[in-house]
Amino acid sequence: MFDQQLANGIFLGAVYALFAVGYTLIFGVLDILNLAHSAIFMASSFVALALVGHGMPFWAAFLAATAFGGVLSVVLDRVAFAPLRARGVGGGALGPLISSIAFGIIVVSVVRGIFGPDEVGYPAGAVVSANLHIGHATFTAIDLSVLVISLLMMIMLSLLLKATSLGRAIRAVAENTKAASLLGIDVERTIGLTFLIAGALGAAAGILIGAQFNAVGILMGQRIELKGLAVIILGGMGSIPGAVLGGFLLGLLEVFSVAYLSSSYRDAIAFAVMFLILIVRPAGLLGKRAARTA
């Protein structure tokens, strides 16, 4: 029982983490709470499903839909955030929050128009999945590949941020946009690439969760949006390692609370933890940001 719950918690946590990493990356760089991230997550999941439906193998559909999510995220930036940036509206203001909500509404309603409001699954045999056993835990090959792909993507991201010139540019823009621009960094290009990466990560999370539960629906974005918020608060807003830690912690917390307490309050755990962290330690477990005025 314990082994199984542990495995379930880790698999759930991996997807939470992957979703939250893209979410928190945007916040860390631009100070923007990007509420359209979940719409990109959901739309990309539908794109992967449609590609598989047209006969594409799952791995190819995964790559194509991940790229789609990245591009959609760049479009989001150009349409919803860049005009506000150009006018000097900073992060933390109401404007970018609202324009991301607006972009999310547009994406969701287009997806609903194309694919309809119902939850759909992958065609039989499209996502092959054998049962595996470790200790007393049973899980599917899909569960395991979700974990492996999530970990790989998160490792790639931290390497990119640490060891490449793009990573240095992203960190410089996050620290201080004006100073970065004085140092000769192309700020707009860096921000665009940040959105590309964040969108691709969110898209990958959406595609993987869709395949794992064999269910892709219009509401999946809404469901993870607020959970993702809890994850990045838990880890510390803007902190990538924090989002990874927060994702796994929340996954484990939820699974164990269902197993040993009660299932009806499962979703309350995330928000109770988030609320408490905000009041007791608003910077989160690994964050440094001052969240209070006084």
Place this chain on the structure above:
Amino acid sequence: MEWLVHFYALHSKLIDQVGINAIFALSLSLTLQAGHLALANAAFGGIAAYVASLLSLSRGWPLSVTTLIGAAAAAAVGVVIGLPVTRLRGVFLAIATIGFGEIALIVENNLSITGGAEGLSQIPNETTTWKIYLVLAVLAFFFWRLRRTRAGWAIAAVREDEYAAASFGIDPARVKFWTFVGSAAIAGIAGSLYAHENFFIAPGDWGFSRMIDILVYCVIGGAASPWGAMLGAAIISLLPEVFRFLHDYRDIVNGIVLLAVVIFAPQGIAGLWSRDRRGRKAATTAAAEGQG
């Protein structure tokens, strides 16, 4: 006159909804006027709706009494929640209040007294159009008078510049706290009116998407203006009716209008109006509202 009677008979439900949404918009506008973004109005509306409906169902008390008790209950919860959260800055306050809203929803979904996921039904249909618009008129008058009072100046001062306000002896934390509690009470009134208009309430009525709707009313109209908030509520409540022919794509209009307002008219519709009257400078100084 006859077409008016006819129009009302045809659209009374919609007219009621516009009024209730306008009250919700006013409730959010109170916190936005003080320059902070708290997103729990839908949850406070829900709390009051449940309290008021349960009193109507079990005691049979009249709407005015149940609504006042419901609003008082929402304000009391607002005090408890507001004490810790109104110290948070900008986006953290928004997130904390979203979290509170979700917890309230889950509790309503699991308690037996609230009817769980099925909610409450057979709530007496006591809300009438004139009652809604009477409440709206009283609140609009209150907001209009508020601007000229000491409290109103304090609220505006905190919005424009917290530190400058503090140097004039205004306590920004107190202003934020009391606007939060007042906002909860007004949202409570709207929630109770909604419950007694709708015959039926469920936890899903008070979720994040409703909160977003309320936020959209205020942004479209003009974030810090009570008139704009009411106007925004009317426009957004009526848009889906106008664009009924778009069917599944209907929401897209909301998204596009919202995006266009944020990008091209950041002061909302009220801002366009006041820019003509007071000149561009006044409009740009108010541009900082919503800033943590």
